[in-house]
Amino acid sequence: AQSVTQPDIHITVSEGASLELRCNYSYGATPYLFWYVQSPGQGLQLLLKYFSGDTLVQGIKGFEAEFKRSQSSFNLRKPSVHWSDAAEYFCAVGPRFGNEKLTFGTGTRLTIIP
């Protein structure tokens, strides 16, 4: 069965520092990969997605993620975080064919300190 692991439940970084959120997946084949962000009391917003091609994908709000097939990872990065980046981040995987039901990780809560 497919699964997504986000090993960090909570991360705290200083404003202006770099950020990396980890995501590892277990899947039968190379899946489609997604990162979502959720502000408190809101729905999830798509940050970026990987389908094929260049393994480094750019998203909104200055985020990027790198797909590493050998490590089954899809880590999210940002060179310099802003206070407004404080939120919950979810990694998700989905099949390339058929039913698109996604499997979500349990999320990483990001706190930004001044």
Added chain:
Amino acid sequence: DGGITQSPKYLFRKEGQNVTLSCEQNLNHDAMYWYRQDPGQGLRLIYYSQIVNDFQKGDIAEGYSVSREKKESFPLTVTSAQKNPTAFYLCASSNPPGGYTFGSGTRLTVV
């Protein structure tokens, strides 16, 4: 603009009551989903529907019911059989392979 509308944003339920959460999309997406979110537990799938007049149970369907009579609409009823309904409920829709579009959620509280 296309999107998903969930209503109401806040909902209060008395013990023994059924309540219905609304989810409407104008994205022409085929598939729709309902998730429950509790603190520290991520997203748990309640029901999903890939086409009109068809839906499947997710991981935590007990105490919930859905219908899919129109492509645009996928209402969720929280029945009195759901013993712990207080949670944040999220609706989503998709057309493969684009990923999900989420609504802004409904917070349900038992009073």
